[in-house]
Amino acid sequence: MPIVDLVLNYRFLIGYLGEKSQFDWWGSNFLGASSPAFLMYPYPRTMLLAQYHGVCEAALLVHDEYIGVGENYHLYRLPDSLEREVSKAVQNIDMKERLLSKDSAVEALEQLVYSEVEKSEGPVNVGVFNDEGLELMLKVAASHYLNAFKKGYKSFPYMKEA
Template structure:
């Protein structure tokens, strides 16, 4: 029996969804009012988890994810606009569903708990996941949306956020969609 050394397309796609889910949680956490104050929420704070565990005992992280994603989505849409553009918090619906499924499989008990426990830990993890990029205040076009190179686009987006956090800017990276 020969071991399969290549990753199947389905596994690669699932890994990209996990990456995006982690980045949404990281950026969401860092953008909250207790960290860099880009949006007025605290869904990923300790007190929120304690509050949400009672109504959502099995899906607390998913509830936090949806809350922080919505707060970040509103800030991004205000900066980037709504229409033919995509950003980390507004991707095609089929991708968003797959990301939510990836979050359902995550738990704060794994490495996320430690990562989302402090601004420093979150920035450290973001540094590991990001492709170096420069940040500007406001919307930043990082290229055209293309699902075949989604991982690179998302990692570049992560680099823009990281640079913005480090420089005290508010950067909203986005991808141009098709204009069919």
Template sequence: MKRDLLSDLLHVRLLVGYLGEADQYGWWKTNFYQAASQHFLEPIFPRTSHLARYHGVVEAARRVHDESLSVGSYHLFRLPEELEHDLYALMTSDAHKGPLGTISQGKDSALSALRSHASDTATSGEGPVSIGNVDLARTAGISGQVAGIYAAAYTHGTKAFPYMVRQ
């Protein structure tokens, strides 16, 4: 998968993960991207605290999504294994710094950044929202479609869980 497609997907994942936390929209009960969390994690993970935050948010979001979707569904926080490996490799590089800078500016800035990733053709919905086959996760339009669904849900005060299936 091309690096810029992966980068878009990682950015959307980081933004949605941050916005779903307790201090923002409260979809999951974590605060890994709160300033106090950094002070707690740095002594334990001095070189990789950003990865610890990332994994904490991804796992919290994954659980909430898995509870809301049927078994076997794929979503932004549970993708095919090779794609997860690619995202991890990208997260360990410098590619994560763009959205993390936006996150540090707060909720409104992060929501604006998420909207900027959204495609014009993104649908909105509430609850589970089917976006097609999991093979679409490797295409350019998926991150924009997913970003649009989440941005609309955050804006309207609803919860939406875009998902894909293997056909």
């Protein structure tokens, strides 16, 4: 899977699972069942984009609070060049089936992780950011999120800036 698609899948799945109606890591509900009723009127042609940016901003604020802003990257704060690529690709992804319920999202995330990881509550360093190792670092980060969701704690994986 191309790295842009992997980032989008992770952002939607983890963003959805972290929302108020699922595991309540951030107070938003942009990807919830009632969200289209509110977003369809102001964003009729770009509702998915509005949902995506809303959930990403909510997750970004919480991640930055735990990790800090500066010399670190995380799933919701990546280098500008990658952020631009990911933003362009949002309209081309279909996540509806994966975001029907908490269980379907967890199941979809299980298909995209690296392996089991030990419990690491709070900020957890998954490596030093580099383009060649980004896919593996994102999969390890996704493993930390999945483990935290399943076992009832919060984990915020990040990568040190090179």
